[in-house]
Amino acid sequence: MTFKVEKIHHVGYRCRDAKTTVDFYRGLLNMDFIAAVSEPVVPTSKQPCPYFHLFFDAGMGNVLAFFDIAGIEMDPPKMDGPMWARHIALQVRDVAALEEAKAKLVDAGVSVGGPTDHNMFTSIYFSDPDGNRVELTAPAVDEPEKMARLLAVADDMLEEWTRTNKVPPRHAAWIHEKEFEGLDL
Structure with a gap:
């Protein structure tokens, strides 16, 4: 029997303050706060590290989780490259x-970008209180058909991206044609 990933169990991030995180995700995004676990040591390493692990229902069995870790200062999210590349x-x-x-979100003083039309879905973008990038999307009515179009060219695009040393292939340029109207790409 060959295993296959069935779904995302949860995605985990750090947060500075559990209460602030609950207020943001439950209060502004209407996500249910579904569970919390707190321990004085890390179960895997048995190292002392008091933490509060909180979980939100992201719908359809998906869970978004955060760790509020006592005594360890949290730097803003770091990564190589632009901030927009890492998000939930x-x-x-x-x-x-x-x-x-x-x-x-805007009424609560959150800076929100968008909406951006991605053809298959429309999105807005903002950061949570800890600087984690969040995208909210609304699907297009014909999303399944558009996903099928993307699937049909995915392998060809990957091959071209690799062969041309990362020159963006244009097989799926139709996705952002409205957003890039007038730009010479």
């Missing part, structure tokens, strides 16, 4: 829900 994307029902979410 959460889906809402439709564009009306996306617009409602944006208004709620």
Whole structure:
């Protein structure tokens, strides 16, 4: 029997303060706070490290988790490259829900970018109180058909990206044609 990943169990991030994180994700994004675990030591290493692990329902069995770790200062999220490349994307029902979410975030003083039309879905972008990049998306009605179009060219695009030493292949340029209208790409 060959194993296959069935779904994301959870995605984990750090946070500075569990209460602030709950207030943000439950209060502004309407996500259910579903569980918490707290220990004085790390179960895998048995090293002393008091932590509070909190979990949110991200819908359809997906879970977003955070660690508030006592005594270890948290630097802003770090990575090589631009901040937009590392993020969590959460889906809402439709564009009306996306617009409602944006208004709620803006009213709470959160800086929100977008909406951006990705053809298959529309997104807004913002950071949580700890600087973690969050994307909210609303699917297009014809998303399954568009995903099939992307699947049909994915291997060809990968081959071209590799062969040309990372020159962006244009097989799926139709995805952002509205956003890039007037630009010479």
